[in-house]
Amino acid sequence: MDAYAPAGKVSTWLAKFSAALDARDIEALKALFGDECYWRDLVAFTWNIKTMEGRDAIGDMAAATLDAVNPKAWQIDGDATEADGVTDAWFTFETDAVWGRGHVRLKDGACWTLLTTAQQLKGHEEKRGPTRDHGVAHGAFRDRETYAEARAREAAELGYEAQPYVVIIGGGQGGIALGARLRRLDVPTVILEKNDRAGDSWRKRYKSLCLHDPVWYDHLPYLPFPDHWPVFSPKDKIGDWLESYTRIMELNYWTRSMARSAQYDEASGEWTIVVDRDGEEVILKPKHLVLATGMSGVPSVPNLPGQDIFKGERHHSSRHPGPDDYVGKKVVVVGSNNSAHDICGALWEAGIDVTMVQRSSTHIVKSETLMELALGALYSEQAVANGITTDLADLIFASIPYKVLPAIQRPQCDETRKRDADLYERLEKAGFLLDFGADDTGLFLKYLRRGSGYYIDVGASELIANGSIKLKTGQVTHFTETGIVLEDGTELPADLVVFATGYGSMNGWAANLISQEVADKVGKVWGLGSDTAKDPGPWEGELRNMWKPTQQQALWFHGGNLHQSRHYSQFLSLQLKAREAGMPTPVYGVAEVHHTA
Numbered sequence: 001m002d003a004y005a006p007a008g009k010v011s012t013w014l015a016k017f018s019a020a021l022d023a024r025d026i027e028a029l030k031a032l033f034g035d036e037c038y039w040r041d042l043v044a045f046t047w048n049i050k051t052m053e054g055r056d057a058i059g060d061m062a063a064a065t066l067d068a069v070n071p072k073a074w075q076i077d078g079d080a081t082e083a084d085g086v087t088d089a090w091f092t093f094e095t096d097a098v099w100g101r102g103h104v105r106l107k108d109g110a111c112w113t114l115l116t117t118a119q120q121l122k123g124h125e126e127k128r129g130p131t132r133d134h135g136v137a138h139g140a141f142r143d144r145e146t147y148a149e150a151r152a153r154e155a156a157e158l159g160y161e162a163q164p165y166v167v168i169i170g171g172g173q174g175g176i177a178l179g180a181r182l183r184r185l186d187v188p189t190v191i192l193e194k195n196d197r198a199g200d201s202w203r204k205r206y207k208s209l210c211l212h213d214p215v216w217y218d219h220l221p222y223l224p225f226p227d228h229w230p231v232f233s234p235k236d237k238i239g240d241w242l243e244s245y246t247r248i249m250e251l252n253y254w255t256r257s258m259a260r261s262a263q264y265d266e267a268s269g270e271w272t273i274v275v276d277r278d279g280e281e282v283i284l285k286p287k288h289l290v291l292a293t294g295m296s297g298v299p300s301v302p303n304l305p306g307q308d309i310f311k312g313e314r315h316h317s318s319r320h321p322g323p324d325d326y327v328g329k330k331v332v333v334v335g336s337n338n339s340a341h342d343i344c345g346a347l348w349e350a351g352i353d354v355t356m357v358q359r360s361s362t363h364i365v366k367s368e369t370l371m372e373l374a375l376g377a378l379y380s381e382q383a384v385a386n387g388i389t390t391d392l393a394d395l396i397f398a399s400i401p402y403k404v405l406p407a408i409q410r411p412q413c414d415e416t417r418k419r420d421a422d423l424y425e426r427l428e429k430a431g432f433l434l435d436f437g438a439d440d441t442g443l444f445l446k447y448l449r450r451g452s453g454y455y456i457d458v459g460a461s462e463l464i465a466n467g468s469i470k471l472k473t474g475q476v477t478h479f480t481e482t483g484i485v486l487e488d489g490t491e492l493p494a495d496l497v498v499f500a501t502g503y504g505s506m507n508g509w510a511a512n513l514i515s516q517e518v519a520d521k522v523g524k525v526w527g528l529g530s531d532t533a534k535d536p537g538p539w540e541g542e543l544r545n546m547w548k549p550t551q552q553q554a555l556w557f558h559g560g561n562l563h564q565s566r567h568y569s570q571f572l573s574l575q576l577k578a579r580e581a582g583m584p585t586p587v588y589g590v591a592e593v594h595h596t597a
Contacts, residue, residue: 006080010089013106018074026063030055034110038401042571043118044093044100045069046588047578049548049571051401051541065588070096077101086112097122097583098574103399115399118574124581126184151250158252159284164190165580167273167286169259169513172201173220174558174565175292176242180221180249181573187580190284191246191292192257192275198246199239207322208346209235211562212338212456214371216379218562219390220245221569232367232458257282262289262514264554271554288576291509292558298508300501302334306479310497317343317500323350331355332484332492334476335500336362336432338455343498344469345460355470355492357484361433363454364461365443366420373412374444379563394567402448402528402541406441413442423457426465431473438532448543449528449535452502506557507545514555522550523593525557536595547572549587 002008013032020029033039039058040051045065052058073094080089087106094100098118105113120126127133135147145153158164166182168175171193182189195201202209211218211233215225218233223245230237246253256278263272273284299316307314317339323346331347333340336358347354377383378393388396400408413436417424424434435453437446443454455461463469474486483493506526511519525545531537542548545557547568558572559565578585 006082006087007076007089009082009087009106009109010076010080010091010104013104013109013111014074014076014091017111018072021062021066021071024063024066026059029062030059032111033058033114034107034112037111037113038403039111039114039116040398040401041116042398043574044095044098044102044116045071047549047575047585048587048589049542049546049568050589051403053401053403053541061588065586068096068584068586071100094122097578099125101395103395105399113399113401113404115395117395117398118571121185121574121578121581121583124185124577124583128184155252158188159190159254159282162188163285164188164252165286166190166288166290166576167192167259167271167284168290168292168558169509170292170294170559171195171198171246171253171255172292172294173238173242173562174294174560174569175290176246176249176251176253177221177565177569178290178292178558178572179251179253180245181569182576183249183251184222185573185577187573187577189252190286191251191253192259193253193255194258196255197239197243198253198255199242202235202239202242205235205318206320206343206346207235207324208342208349210458211238212367212458213561213563214375214379216381216384216390216393217375219566220562221566223248224390259513264289264514264518264552266553269554288554288556288579290556290558290572290576291506291513293506293509294559298504298512300504301499302476302501304476304478304484309481310479310483311481312483312495312497314497314499317498320498323347323352326350326352326496329353329495330483330493331496331498332357332494333498333500334359334484335498335502336360336455337452337500337502340498340500341455341457341460343500345458345463348460348463348468353470355472355494356464357476357486357492358433358471358473359475360453361435363435363437363443363446364424364427364432364457365416365454366423366457366461369416369419370443370456373415374409374442390566394563398567403539405445405448406439409437409441409445410439413437413440416442423461423465427461430465430467431471432464433473438530445530449530449532451526452534506559510552510555518552518555520596521593522552522555524595529594538594540591542591544591548575549590551590551593 033055038053042049052061075092077090077092091102099120101117101119103115165187166189168191171191175191179189179191214231215229258276260274270285270287271289275282299318301316331354333344334357344354344356446453474488476484477487478485483491485491505524507519507522527535527544529537529540
């Protein structure tokens with residue numbers, strides 16, 4: 001092999017890397033990394049989701065984990081490539097516990113970024129392809145139990161005669177994706193969903209709701225959307241797909257089931273969860289509890305003076321049914337992010353007098369611009385044609401450390417401003433307060449840092465720019481009998497006030513279900529510690545408390561958008577399966593708590 005070709009460079013580096021690991025030579029290992037360097041590990045070395053930044057952090061992790069991990073068999077997987085002074089390649093490896101896959105980027109022969117991921121647990125691989133179940137035993141047997149009878153028996157017994165190992169609270173896309181992964185790994189799991197049917201968390205939202213992310217970004221594990229599926233999925237199609245998925249994947253999915261309380265017993269290592277299952281009290285005793293209530297927490301609804309004397313209707317955007325009942329009325333929507341724009345747009349389409357109240361600046365990006373500049377290379381029809389599968393796209397994205405993202409996102413944001421300058425100019429003339437992120441890095445960093453503060457424009461921005469949706473800026477101070485009053489004294493008459501005011505931290509659910517003490521023990525959920533608005537420092541390097549061990553034993557958080565629910569469910573399921581199988585899982589680097597709930 002040509003040592004100067006991309007594959008030769010990577011092979012040489014991998015050989016030195018492997019030798020340093022085998023010898024437990026931490027100084028030799030550190031010397032293989034550049035001045036700026038990152039090692040992101042998804043479960044394979046740390047039994048955690050953790051990014052080590054800098055040689056010292058990398059050395060500390062290796063010194064602490066190598067004897068237990070015992071990594072080996074490092075091999076290039078596919079072709080290496082080189083562009084702009086960066087050589088990169090995929091590779092495979094194994095440890096005593098897992099089959100792994102990773103990615104490396106080299107600059108001047110030294111490692112810039114390294115990704116290591118656990119793909120399968122040794123001895124507990126998913127059954128698929130040649131290892132799939134037969135489904136039926138051929139032959140003639142008296143009193144045979146059919147497949148359907150066995151499945152019905154399992155569903156009837158789990159939670160009663162037999163206890164689940166995992167309980168997932170929240171039956172939206174997050175809980176369903178994780179449930180499917182655990183099902184394939186033979187981990188007994190019950191998913192609790194408060195609604196009547198799977199998918200109702202989508203069906204019951206305002207009728208114009210649809211995904212703003214494109215279809216290629218939103219597949220569920222194992223079963224991608226069919227290739228005729230619309231680019232932007234309407235909410236009811238998503239609801240029906242989720243419901244069908246729970247049946248096809250044979251999930252133990254309890255509808256009309258609300259967890260009333262949960263307590264963890266350190267001595268027995270199990271939870272006691274009191275569940276109202278369609279009016280029946282059921283006590284579940286799982287070893288692990290997963291809160292899959294989405295990346296958002298409890299709805300944030302302002303408590304304003306005068307709200308009790310207001311003669312109109314008021315509700316949070318999560319309860320907004322759509323425009324049908326408000327034709328001929330005046331509506332004020334407080335907020336200026338995705339839900340606020342969607343609701344205002346649908347109200348305008350129904351001929352309703354609607355005013356948006358913007359309390360702080362918002363980042364706007366056109367859907368088509370976002371798709372082309374930010375998602376097109378990995379999640380698009382062209383990406384599929386280029387051989388980039390969903391799993392490969394997820395790993396490529398995961399290989400970029402969060403610390404590096406601003407430098408990548410900033411040029412995309414600059415190009416967005418140039419392409420859509422006319423829209424931005426007209427929005428500002430209409431009085432709309434624009435921003436492009438705390439450091440001009442755009443939508444995705446805002447999402448990771450705070451989960452709010454943006455709108456993917458699918459039409460409502462033009463309605464604001466041309467005055468069809470009325471706009472006021474400022475804070476709401478109080479209600480009157482007939483409307484709301486802003487801080488400058490402006491009164492806005494309203495028959496309905498919709499608070500599109502977002503959600504609190506996801507561990508608000510932990511406070512309500514378990515205790516405030518446990519919520520504070522776990523700390524803030526979501527955010528990177530970027531020290532920007534709503535994302536206080538110090539720097540974390542990963543999303544706080546998501547998909548990984550927390551300071552509360554046996555309590556996990558799972559959620560995010562469909563992409564994150566799909567991708568990270570793999571790594572959370574492996575962590576849970578390893579524990580169910582009795583494998584050693586020494587966790588390296590559980591994050592400290594800097595901010596309580």
